[in-house]
Amino acid sequence: MFTLLQIAARNLARNRKRTLLLGGAIAIVTVLLVLLTALFNGTQASMLRNATTLSTGHVNVAGFYKITSGTAAPVVTNYKKLREIVEKETPGLQSVVVRGRGFGKLVSDVSSQMAVVSGIDIEQEANFKNILEIVHGDVTKLSEPHAILIFEQTAERLELKIGDNVTLSSQTFRGAANSIDCKVVAIAKPLGMFSSFFSYVPMTTLRELYGFDPATAGGIQLYLKDWEQAEAVAARLRVELVKSGYRVMDHTEKPYWQKFDIVKREDWTGQKIDVTTWMDEDPFMRWTLVGFRAIIVIVFMVLLAIIIIGVMNTLWMAIRERTREVGALRAIGMQRHTVLAMFVTEGALLALISSTAGAILGVLAAYGLNAAHLKMIKGFQMVLMSETVTLLVNVPTVLLSLVVIAGVTTLGSILPAWRAARLQPVEAMHSSN
Amino acid sequence: MATTPSSQPIVHLSNVDKDYKLGAVTVTALRQVSLEIAPGEFTVIAGPSGSGKTTLLNLIGCVDVATRGQVIVAGQDTGKLAEGDLTRLRLNALGFIFQSFNLVGVLDAFQNVEFPLLLQKKMNAAQRKERVMDLLNRVGIAEYAHHRPGELSGGQRQRVAIARALVTLPRIVLADEPTANLDSVTGNQILDLMQELNREGTTFLFSTHDPKVVSRAGRVVRLVDGRIVAEETAEQYQTRQA
Ligand SMILES: Nc1ncnc2c1ncn2[C@@H]1O[C@H](COP(=O)(O)OP(=O)(O)O)[C@@H](O)[C@H]1O
Ligand SMILES: [Mg+2]
Numbered sequence: 001m002f003t004l005l006q007i008a009a010r011n012l013a014r015n016r017k018r019t020l021l022l023g024g025a026i027a028i029v030t031v032l033l034v035l036l037t038a039l040f041n042g043t044q045a046s047m048l049r050n051a052t053t054l055s056t057g058h059v060n061v062a063g064f065y066k067i068t069s070g071t072a073a074p075v076v077t078n079y080k081k082l083r084e085i086v087e088k089e090t091p092g093l094q095s096v097v098v099r100g101r102g103f104g105k106l107v108s109d110v111s112s113q114m115a116v117v118s119g120i121d122i123e124q125e126a127n128f129k130n131i132l133e134i135v136h137g138d139v140t141k142l143s144e145p146h147a148i149l150i151f152e153q154t155a156e157r158l159e160l161k162i163g164d165n166v167t168l169s170s171q172t173f174r175g176a177a178n179s180i181d182c183k184v185v186a187i188a189k190p191l192g193m194f195s196s197f198f199s200y201v202p203m204t205t206l207r208e209l210y211g212f213d214p215a216t217a218g219g220i221q222l223y224l225k226d227w228e229q230a231e232a233v234a235a236r237l238r239v240e241l242v243k244s245g246y247r248v249m250d251h252t253e254k255p256y257w258q259k260f261d262i263v264k265r266e267d268w269t270g271q272k273i274d275v276t277t278w279m280d281e282d283p284f285m286r287w288t289l290v291g292f293r294a295i296i297v298i299v300f301m302v303l304l305a306i307i308i309i310g311v312m313n314t315l316w317m318a319i320r321e322r323t324r325e326v327g328a329l330r331a332i333g334m335q336r337h338t339v340l341a342m343f344v345t346e347g348a349l350l351a352l353i354s355s356t357a358g359a360i361l362g363v364l365a366a367y368g369l370n371a372a373h374l375k376m377i378k379g380f381q382m383v384l385m386s387e388t389v390t391l392l393v394n395v396p397t398v399l400l401s402l403v404v405i406a407g408v409t410t411l412g413s414i415l416p417a418w419r420a421a422r423l424q425p426v427e428a429m430h431s432s433n
Numbered sequence: 434m435a436t437t438p439s440s441q442p443i444v445h446l447s448n449v450d451k452d453y454k455l456g457a458v459t460v461t462a463l464r465q466v467s468l469e470i471a472p473g474e475f476t477v478i479a480g481p482s483g484s485g486k487t488t489l490l491n492l493i494g495c496v497d498v499a500t501r502g503q504v505i506v507a508g509q510d511t512g513k514l515a516e517g518d519l520t521r522l523r524l525n526a527l528g529f530i531f532q533s534f535n536l537v538g539v540l541d542a543f544q545n546v547e548f549p550l551l552l553q554k555k556m557n558a559a560q561r562k563e564r565v566m567d568l569l570n571r572v573g574i575a576e577y578a579h580h581r582p583g584e585l586s587g588g589q590r591q592r593v594a595i596a597r598a599l600v601t602l603p604r605i606v607l608a609d610e611p612t613a614n615l616d617s618v619t620g621n622q623i624l625d626l627m628q629e630l631n632r633e634g635t636t637f638l639f640s641t642h643d644p645k646v647v648s649r650a651g652r653v654v655r656l657v658d659g660r661i662v663a664e665e666t667a668e669q670y671q672t673r674q675a
Binding site: 003006007011012014322324325327328329330331332333334335336338424425426 | 470491494496497516517520521523524526528529531533534535537538539540544548549552553597598666
């Protein structure tokens with residue numbers, strides 16, 4: 001009924017101070033939520049971009065080859081055939097990159113460290129060159145045999161400069177020890193927590209280290225048009241690969257370099273395929289995002305609770321002030337549910353207007369912050385893999401925030417409104433003024 | 434013609450008691466009250482403060498139910514009705530005028546008077562407008578149709594309240610001390626208006642503890658300590674007072 005809306009609007013307007021206070025609080029919470037989710041989306045996007053460049057596709061088809069049951073080589077044989085099947089069975093595929101996988105020791109004159117060693121075909125990698133920030137050297141030199149790219153932390157720890165040699169040692173896939181001397185051709189700026197133990201060598205060098213033939217590769221990295229489909233695509237590929245006669249490993253939420261020991265202990269030999277997603281291959285990013293999301297949820301819950309209390313309190317006051325009026329309306333024939341509707345309308349109207357205002361302000365603030373190119377504090381730069389604060393405003397997320405805040409606030413008005421609906425009409429007859 | 438529906442009593446109370454329970458104590462506000470109100474009456478319930486006037490009007494107004502006895506309003510036994518049905522009965526058969534007016538503060542005079550019609554959902558906007566303006570004219574405040582209660586004097590507000598009570602053409606209008614919050618001149622004007630509306634056909638039942646107001650009534654029901662002690666005409670009442 002239009003009149004109920006009018007009554008609600010006018011009562012809100014009449015108690016201007018109270019309305020502004022609560023409406024302002026609702027708007028501020030909406031702004032905060034919009035900014036937090038935009039920060040989350042921005043962080044997720046930049047983390048995803050970095051991680052998918054460094055170490056993973058949206059979906060990875062890789063695996064282990066065990067020549068005896070006590071060994072584990074991170075390799076797939078005859079990868080070209082596998083790639084054909086995978087390309088055919090992946091809906092929404094955008095691009096494919098083949099990488100080599102390894103794990104070994106980097107030894108310099110002064111020190112040593114364990115490192116993930118990725119084999120890379122630099123000529124086929126557009127994103128890799130664009131995203132890495134090279135501090136010293138030249139990333140295109142990774143096409144030369146026995147070249148290696150390391151990150152600044154590794155360079156510092158092992159005291160390496162461009163042109164220095166570093167020994168890369170590992171076990172061949174037959175189990176013998178092997179080592180290769182590599183020349184540092186590029187040193188890159190750190191990109192997230194894991195870059196301190198990441199290194200890149202040409203595919204050919206990695207094959208040489210492990211004693212693989214050219215038909216082998218570490219894994220096929222798939223990039224999808226819609227990265228959110230990664231889990232679904234991975235699940236589908238697991239099924240399809242089994243149908244094509246491959247043995248497929250059970251899904252484990254771990255990066256491949258944490259799976260060596262597990263696979264070594266397993267009692268099988270030959271090839272098994274492992275299909276993983278970016279979340280599996282970058283556990284740090286996964287937990288950062290999970291933690292970030294948890295913080296948002298907790299902050300949001302607390303703020304929502306405050307708002308609900310505010311709405312309830314404000315409506316209690318409104319109802320106490322208008323007890324006589326409500327009693328009179330009940331007496332002249334307003335049904336209980338209409339009284340309920342009258343007060344819920346008031347709560348809902350306030351919630352909707354303030355959260356809409358908040359959402360608009362939040363979006364504007366997000367664009368403003370982006371335009372200001374704010375630098376992140378150092379600690380966060382590492383964690384969030386980005387130097388500047390990047391907010392990604394996502395319309396469905398903003399609308400969802402708005403609807404949730406407006407909805408929950410409206411829910412908060414139901415209890416007081418219900419109490420108002422229970423008011424007896426005799427209240428209006430009380431003669432006292 | 435003797436048995437046309439309009440000559441049936443609108444209100445019929447027989448042997449009504451009303452108890453209020455305050456913890457362990459029971460206050461009996463009405464005892465063995467029997468009363469009939471016929472169409473066209475202009476009846477006052479007179480009695481000192483605490484004698485049970487409000488309680489009696491509440492029972493007749495279907496906002497409260499009797500503890501014992503029967504209350505029949507517009508042909509319905511109120512003791513047998515559910516809350517929703519009582520509310521509907523109030524909306525369609527009764528009109529209320531309150532001592533402290535009780536208008537909706539944020540609606541203007543026109544909207545306040547229109548409100549019961551909106552609750553009824555029987556008329557379209559044009560019909561409602563005609564009815565509301567007719568009533569505002571009859572109570573003499575058509576020119577204030579778009580003023581809110583806060584911008585009106587007490588007498589004007591009570592006129593709006595009277596228009597609101599009459600807008601659904603109720604069988605009876607109940608008014609609990611309608612002039613108690615008004616000065617005597619304004620109170621008299623309100624009583625004049627009620628009398629005039631009564632002559633035009635509206636049945637009124639109102640209460641007062643003011644002897645001057647009692648003298649305006651067509652019929653006086655005297656209440657003392659929750660009992661009806663006398664039924665008389667205003668003339669009889671006045672003679673006795675003198
Ligand atoms: N809600 C109530 N609870 C308890 N006692 C009540 C209540 N309403 C009225 N009473 C008592 O009932 C008696 C009649 O009250 P009331 O009908 O208000 O009288 P009047 O309107 O004539 O002043 C008084 O003794 C009063 O204290
Ligand atoms: Mg009273």
